[in-house]
Amino acid sequence: MADPGIHTPSDTPTALPPSQWWEIKVVGVPLLDDLLFWRLQEEGCQGTASQIVNQELTVCGYLSLDRVQSIDLQKLAERLHQDVQSVGYPAPDISWQLITEEDWAHNWRDYWHPQEVGNRLLIYPAWLEVPEQCERLLIRLNPGVAFGTGAHATTQLCLRALEQRISEQPNPLSIADIGCGTGILSIAALLLGVQKAYAVDLDPLAIGATQASRELNGLTSDQLWVKEGSLDQVIQQLQHPVQGFCCNILAHIILDLIPHFADITDQNGWGILSGILDTQEPMIIEALNAHGWQVRDTHHEQDWCSLIIERR
The missing domain is CATH 3.40.50.150 (Vaccinia Virus protein VP39)
Structure with missing residues (x-):
């Protein structure tokens, strides 16, 4: 029986170019971010992103198409549900969709902003204009896929x-x-x-x-x-x-x-x-x-x- 918190694509192509990826989206309470990151990384996700809006956490993980089948995504969703319920929280809402590399690269811009780390470093998105003056060491990144x-x-x-x-x-x-x-x-x-x-x-x-x-x-x-x-x-x-x-x-x-x-x-x-x-x-x-x-x-x-x- 399908879990109401797991949504599968209505139409899954059988042959797709290697530049396509599964984006797994998990929506739950903010305290779950570390657990969700850990599980997605354990399952081989090659990138993660997160945001919190109105006390609701959204975590996205990305798996290359040639490394996963739809049944594997179903198993991943079940493991995520078990992880979350084992620590006493309601089962999260989980969905996935196929996206292209261009979609992924664009998605980073929705989640990611400059961030100071430690006393000297500043992680800086590549698509933003470099500041004229900056007292920190600038690490420019464009994560891509x-x-x-x-x-x-x-x-x-x-x-x-x-x-x-x-x-x-x-x-x-x-x-x-x-x-x-x-x-x-x-x-x-x-x-x-x-x-x-x-x-x-x-x-x-x-x-x-x-x-x-x-x-x-x-x-x-x-x-x-x-x-x-x-x-x-x-x-x-x-x-x-x-x-x-x-x-x-x-x-x-x-x-x-x-x-x-x-x-x-x-x-x-x-x-x-x-x-x-x-x-x-x-x-x-x-x-x-x-x-x-x-x-x-x-x-x-x-x-x-x-x-x-x-x-x-």
Whole structure:
């Protein structure tokens, strides 16, 4: 029996060009944003956006057409309902529709506005005119069809941690950005004083977005090296270990990567981890301790945490 809170398209084409995407829209109470973001990311959404109007939260996630079938969307909706009801809130209203890349790029403009992060950074939409005077470091982004805008708590935790760590170690030579998305963390690190960033992501859309972000912010390929892949590609590229790294991805992927973090960092290396729910923090710390890392500092926002770690 169809759930009244789940709406399916009335006419689903059978053959569509690869430039089309499913937009999943979830409407509920404002306190649900972290839970909804987490579930959409767990299910593979390559970008999320949110807004609150009249005490009503709308969260949108995006899945490429070639990675999902209609039945998968039905399962995703059911999981979202279960998540929300398990924490005592009414089932949200869930709908989805097919959109083009152009629609997606335009949709960001409805949700996203300039946002200050930390003491020095300003995330700035590419379609807005650059201010004549700005005391902050401007990170210009045009997310397109890859990942988010820096508004999510995990990204902001990473940006603030980067600012803190780089201020303590002026002009570090290089960092790695594992799971770079739009390249926002690499760009922030370079603006804050890092000389070179190595950015990798398993999704080719993210690589294209990072390359576009690099050009948009006036950076060169010598400053920001980008390649599809993960730690293996960074290891192959490095002539010398990096001083630090960022890793803002899901906790279970971080667990798999922890044994290999030392392969890219020098003896005094440090890292910033996020994408970790508060409830997942103990298992991450346990794995870090087992592989020669110690947690120097932690930061929490809503239900998420970031860890600044150092080699022992």
